[in-house]
Amino acid sequence: MALFNPKVFLTLTEGKLEGTEIKQSYKYLNALAGVFKNETARAEMDQDALIYEVQAYMPVEEGKSGGLFFGNSTIYPGKVDQEYFMTRGHFHSNFDTAEYYWGVKGEGYLILMDENRKIWAEKMTPGSVHYIPGKVAHRVANTGSEPLVFNACWPSDAGHDYESIAEHGFSARLLEVDGEPKLVEE
């Protein structure tokens, strides 16, 4: 019987994925127009600033049921006015599909909002495990001074629904208030 090396390697202390099939994407500030509360402040900042990057291992076709995807996201430290750098955030298109996130490096918050716009946040630190139930929108904000790195695992038929967030936003934002992160209602 043949012996194989793994197709993908995860550096446990860094959260980074290595392998020829890993897809890499970069999110620069210019791609996040309208995402932060203070759009004027965002537009005045360096548009080429890298806010976050995502690696994904997608061993089956996206949208096909039964598979699992594996990801790594790194959110760089910084703020737009009072608001911490964060991911765009999404519901899953296949609404009732769940996901796991877990913290690897740095610190921040996973912001969760259900279909009734009830919102809460869970602290992310190295080793924290977060179950994101179906029908719950999710985004991550970096509240620290180092990159925030987390891994994720989600169903191959989950999909990303960015439109409803673009239209209605989250019902609260994670802002720095008196030097501390605070979830402030919109």
Ligand SMILES: O=P(O)(O)OC[C@H]1O[C@](O)(CO)[C@@H](O)[C@@H]1O
């Ligand atoms: O898709 P967003 O909201 O920009 O978040 C970043 C990434 O986090 C993940 O949920 C997990 O890596 C990806 O599906 C997603 O692309």
Ligand SMILES: [Fe+2]
């Ligand atoms: Fe997701």
